[in-house]
Amino acid sequence: MLDFSLTDEQLDAAQMVKDFVDSEVYPTIKEYDRKQEMNPAALPRMAELGILGINIPVCYGGQGFDYVTLGLVCEELERCDSTLRVVMSVHMGLNSMGVLQWGTEEQKQRFLTPQARGEKYAAFCLTEPGAGSDVANLRSTAKKDGDDYIINGEKMWISLASKAHHFLWFAKTDPAAGSRGITAFMVTSDMLGVTSGDIHGKLGVRAGSTGWVNCQDVRVPAANRIGEEGEGFKIAMSCLDNGRYTVAAGATGLIRASLEASLKYAQERETFGQPIATYQLVQQKLAYMQQWYDNARLLYLRAGWLKNQGIRNTRETSMAKWYATDHSFQAANEAIQIHGAYGYSDEYDVERYLRNSRGAIIYEGTSEIHQLMQAGYLLGTRKDKPLRRELPAYDPDFWQAE
Amino acid sequence: MKVVVCTKQTPSTTAVFTVNNGTVSWDDPGGKPNVVNPWDEYAIEEGIRLKENHGASDVIALAVGSEESKEALKTALAMGCTEAILVSDDAFAGSDAVGSARVWAAAINHVSDAKVALFGKLTIDDNMGVAAMMTAQKLGWTPLTFVSAIKEISEDSITVERLLDDGKETVTAPLPAVLSLVKEINEPRYPSFMGIRKANRAEIPVWSAGDLTVEGETGAAASKVDWSHVYTIPPREGSVTLIEADSVEEQAKLLADKLFEEKVI
Numbered sequence: 001m002l003d004f005s006l007t008d009e010q011l012d013a014a015q016m017v018k019d020f021v022d023s024e025v026y027p028t029i030k031e032y033d034r035k036q037e038m039n040p041a042a043l044p045r046m047a048e049l050g051i052l053g054i055n056i057p058v059c060y061g062g063q064g065f066d067y068v069t070l071g072l073v074c075e076e077l078e079r080c081d082s083t084l085r086v087v088m089s090v091h092m093g094l095n096s097m098g099v100l101q102w103g104t105e106e107q108k109q110r111f112l113t114p115q116a117r118g119e120k121y122a123a124f125c126l127t128e129p130g131a132g133s134d135v136a137n138l139r140s141t142a143k144k145d146g147d148d149y150i151i152n153g154e155k156m157w158i159s160l161a162s163k164a165h166h167f168l169w170f171a172k173t174d175p176a177a178g179s180r181g182i183t184a185f186m187v188t189s190d191m192l193g194v195t196s197g198d199i200h201g202k203l204g205v206r207a208g209s210t211g212w213v214n215c216q217d218v219r220v221p222a223a224n225r226i227g228e229e230g231e232g233f234k235i236a237m238s239c240l241d242n243g244r245y246t247v248a249a250g251a252t253g254l255i256r257a258s259l260e261a262s263l264k265y266a267q268e269r270e271t272f273g274q275p276i277a278t279y280q281l282v283q284q285k286l287a288y289m290q291q292w293y294d295n296a297r298l299l300y301l302r303a304g305w306l307k308n309q310g311i312r313n314t315r316e317t318s319m320a321k322w323y324a325t326d327h328s329f330q331a332a333n334e335a336i337q338i339h340g341a342y343g344y345s346d347e348y349d350v351e352r353y354l355r356n357s358r359g360a361i362i363y364e365g366t367s368e369i370h371q372l373m374q375a376g377y378l379l380g381t382r383k384d385k386p387l388r389r390e391l392p393a394y395d396p397d398f399w400q401a402e
Numbered sequence: 403m404k405v406v407v408c409t410k411q412t413p414s415t416t417a418v419f420t421v422n423n424g425t426v427s428w429d430d431p432g433g434k435p436n437v438v439n440p441w442d443e444y445a446i447e448e449g450i451r452l453k454e455n456h457g458a459s460d461v462i463a464l465a466v467g468s469e470e471s472k473e474a475l476k477t478a479l480a481m482g483c484t485e486a487i488l489v490s491d492d493a494f495a496g497s498d499a500v501g502s503a504r505v506w507a508a509a510i511n512h513v514s515d516a517k518v519a520l521f522g523k524l525t526i527d528d529n530m531g532v533a534a535m536m537t538a539q540k541l542g543w544t545p546l547t548f549v550s551a552i553k554e555i556s557e558d559s560i561t562v563e564r565l566l567d568d569g570k571e572t573v574t575a576p577l578p579a580v581l582s583l584v585k586e587i588n589e590p591r592y593p594s595f596m597g598i599r600k601a602n603r604a605e606i607p608v609w610s611a612g613d614l615t616v617e618g619e620t621g622a623a624a625s626k627v628d629w630s631h632v633y634t635i636p637p638r639e640g641s642v643t644l645i646e647a648d649s650v651e652e653q654a655k656l657l658a659d660k661l662f663e664e665k666v667i
Contacts, residue, residue, distance in 0.1 A: 007602070012480065012593065013595055050596075054595065063596065400599065
């Protein structure tokens with residue numbers, strides 16, 4: 001049975017997040033974007049309101065909502081600005097959901113619970129200065145030393161680098177084994193030898209924290225290893241299935257923001273004695289933006305529905321991420337065109353939307369990677385094999401039990 | 403001690419109104435067309451704080467209106483009220499301010515042991531701001547209007563700060579009391595995620611005329627308000643005059659003279 005309806009609970013949760021960003025984030029976003037700083041109140045408020053644990057079971061400190069609600073929340077966050085959606089991508093999609101899927105019960109208590117409560121912020125450390133899409137080529141190493149591992153390496157383009165307490169870190173335990181030699185660890189910011197810093201001068205997401213994290217002879221207990229030795233590549237890819245979902249939903253919000261701004265401006269701005277919305281070439285742009293929004297939303301909600309059912313969704317999530325991010329860039333670009341010269345200035349929001357949209361076409365799989373993935377599925381060269389641990393299906397009784 | 407919060411469902415602050423043959427309708431392209439009256443959010447918040455900080459046992463949200471008003475009550479529950487009750491009956495529909503106060507008083511009386519009733523300063527649809535005072539009169543309770551802080555509360559008395567045009571005053575009054583609150587009193591919280599879930603699953607009971615002892619007439623037939631001629635206010639027409647002079651001071655003088663002449667100041 002195909003059901004396109006959303007529940008009042010899901011819609012009310014999204015509305016609450018919309019009210020929060022409208023009243024607490026939007027009024028100062030330009031200021032922080034110009035300063036290239038993160039609003040210091042952003043993360044504590046997201047924690048306090050429960051957003052950082054929205055779809056984690058209540059027994060692990062979360063709010064017990066489903067994966068679809070996570071998508072709706074990300075759409076609302078990025079409709080205002082990409083920075084807070086990026087928080088959800090790394091803290092929730094790439095880290096917390098990874099621990100939910102792969103962590104032991106003890107690790108869920110130790111890492112997931114404080115993360116879901118917002119007492120600890122979480123990041124994902126896969127990309128390195130010399131290894132982005134080429135994950136198997138990462139250089140970070142983890143050498144076994146008694147009951148510990150000694151980790152060395154540098155990670156780059158890490159969201160929340162300077163804010164996070166927990167880093168899901170991928171390192172080679174067997175450098176000769178390629179992607180099968182990668183292992184995942186939870187490195188904490190208080191461990192000796194962990195340093196981090198922010199990068200400035202980015203094109204977009206300037207009100208967010210993006211940076212580098214370095215591990216120099218960091219001693220990590222084996223109890224912090226997530227999954228088995230050599231399982232890190234699979235863990236990283238499954239985390240990306242969730243991170244990409246949040247990126248797709250967020251980019252959908254950016255399309256909506258571009259459309260809403262354009263619709264308003266086109267009905268106010270007059271040229272040659274009439275509102276520009278009366279011109280068919282402007283109408284065409286608005287119509288396309290609506291089409292992109294509808295398509296992107298349907299694609300991410302399908303992925304969210306599959307997650308709720310516990311059905312593997314790597315292909316569907318990849319499609320949603322590829323489509324939504326590509327079209328969020330196009331929507332922001334068209335929004336600037338509709339705004340004319342004003343759109344080129346930061347007096348209006350649409351230039352920020354364009355700058356923010358660009359990064360998502362690169363991170364969490366470039367659009368080119370997603371095209372290769374789709375082609376791989378079509379040609380039969382890519383198949384999803386069952387994982388030792390799948391993302392658990394949404395079970396309301398378990399998720400909501402207090 | 404039980405606290406009653408009196409709420410109303412109103413059009414949203416960004417709703418767009420149209421009048422067609424005397425019938426008013428509205429929609430909000432950016433969100434929900436109906437919301438809990440924004441002023442009532444301060445009353446809901448203060449009610450919850452009375453429970454959190456002053457030992458109130460129950461915070462009961464009431465709404466008088468149609469079935470749709472359950473949406474406003476859901477917001478109150480999601481924010482943290484312990485109970486919500488809809489007061490709804492065809493006999494109450496179309497009541498004027500006095501008729502409404504009679505219904506409010508009967509409903510508040512029906513909540514046993516209620517000591518405090520909280521209203522927002524006014525509702526954004528009627529903009530009259532008289533409900534709290536009229537209800538207090540019908541109940542025989544102490545009216546406390548323009549309350550900007552509850553300083554102390556005990557079983558039998560309350561001390562509040564009132565925000566007046568020329569300053570603030572601190573008043574101590576016996577309970578039970580009806581308070582109308584101004585926005586300076588608090589910062590309303592957002593509904594919590596857990597609250598949203600609970601609110602959506604809550605069965606909201608409905609009290610009808612048969613459940614209450616309403617003294618006096620209510621409903622459209624008893625209303626003294628005449629709604630027979632409802633129309634859209636015609637757009638204001640204006641023109642712009644540029645004041646020209648040799649100096650800014652001279653321009654300011656000409657502007658001031660003009661404003662005096664037009665009796666603007």
